[in-house]
Amino acid sequence: MALTPLRRLQLRDTAYHLLCARLEALLDPNPADPWPRHHQHFGASLALTARAYRQVGGLPEKCFLEDEALCHSLYRHDLAVRHSPHVQVLTSARRQGRVEVGLSWQLREWLHMSREQREPQVPNPTELAARWLLRRQLRHYWASRPTQQHQGLAMRLGLPALALLARVQRAATFGELWQGLLDSAVVAPLTTVPLAQALLELPVLIKQYSLQKAA
Known part of the structure; x- marks a missing residue:
């Protein structure tokens, strides 16, 4: 049918x-x-x-x-x-x-x-991938209970390194930290692409990152 x-x-x-x-x-x-x-x-x-x-x-x-x-x-x-x-x-x-x-x-x-x-318009897969990589890096930084600034991560977020360190140290949970960055638009909002385009891009990205992980 x-x-x-x-x-x-x-x-x-x-x-x-x-x-x-x-x-x-x-x-x-x-x-x-x-x-x-x-x-x-x-x-x-x-x-x-x-x-x-x-x-x-x-x-x-x-x-x-x-x-x-x-x-x-x-x-x-x-x-x-x-x-x-x-x-x-x-x-x-x-x-x-x-x-x-x-x-x-x-x-x-x-x-x-x-x-x-x-x-339909859906979140851009390439931007989603960049966001998830950023979230993983930020999670590791938060989990380390840092006392030192992280210049590279701060630059990616567009924050002064000292301001990022203060946010990380203040957050009781990683979820609180991440959601605060999303709510304040520190993490850039996602653009959209047509669904058909996203369905073509996603398998390519999955293959690309799968190969990187296996290497």
């Missing part, structure tokens, strides 16, 4: 995110969340311990995407998050939901794009 345009676009979006997850696992591997893994952390697939839930202050009070906000809270507290590929959840394909932004909204957006023959 032929795929509908909406289903085809949804599968291409899934392929993009899985390729991104593979590239991220190569560049900044997380022992708690190794490859293979999936890329989603939405309501029906989330499971937390009571201790973790209390530690992050419970479910954030948001009008929508509170599940993603909860996951970001887990990362800010450096709690282990596992995107197990064994987890499978069936959700409704309805296009009229109860919140302003959610899966139903995303399905409507994809449907409009497919009807108008518009290509």
